[in-house]
Amino acid sequence: MLQISDRIRIIQGDIVKMEVDAIVNAANPTLLGGGGVDGAIHRAAGPGLLEECKGLKGCATGEAKITKGYLLPAKWVIHTVGPVWQGGQKGEDNLLASCYRKSLELAREYEVRTIAFPAISTGAYNFPSERAARIAVSEIKKFIQENQLPEKVFLICFNEETCRHLKAALSESFVV
Ligand code: AR6
16 A cells, blocks of 8 residues: 555646546636647547537536546546636635545546646636645645545646645645
């Protein structure tokens, strides 16, 4: 059995290349594609993904839905909709935490052993990166402490700043 600290890994790179059971998409409520990581995932997965997404009838902020991965190395894509940052008084923290929790619950339901998350809401949706990193790490840590699956969670950073914030949040969380 892996230690909790061995079950969370930070990796710099492109999430679409991850050879994991599931990758998480930072989507919008239509689930019909967009820019950023959403655009990259749809391009790499091919048109089958959009076809399946059309049948999902959207997704509320803080919720998550699952589809197949089509041409991606990942078997599944878990689409979650992060909050748009509006200054922090509109429930953004709880909604972001909910994205991680609901995605992990779906992953557990589908017996996902390995999963990769992007830094949800920290691009087009403007959520402050350091604050988002703390929420991501604490929600993931809480979930894996209480659950066997997923066994391993990868946090993918696309830029140096995100990496720095995630690493700081992770090491802070393991200081006793
Ligand atoms: N792999 C990993 N991370 C990535 C990749 C990639 N290929 N591409 C971007 N990122 P964003 P949001 C990082 O804007 O803020 C879309 O149009 C990026 O550097 O993709 O939740 C949707 O349709 C940033 O750190 O998602 C929505 O309309 C993080 O992923 C809206 O953007 C999230 O940036 C969602 O905005």
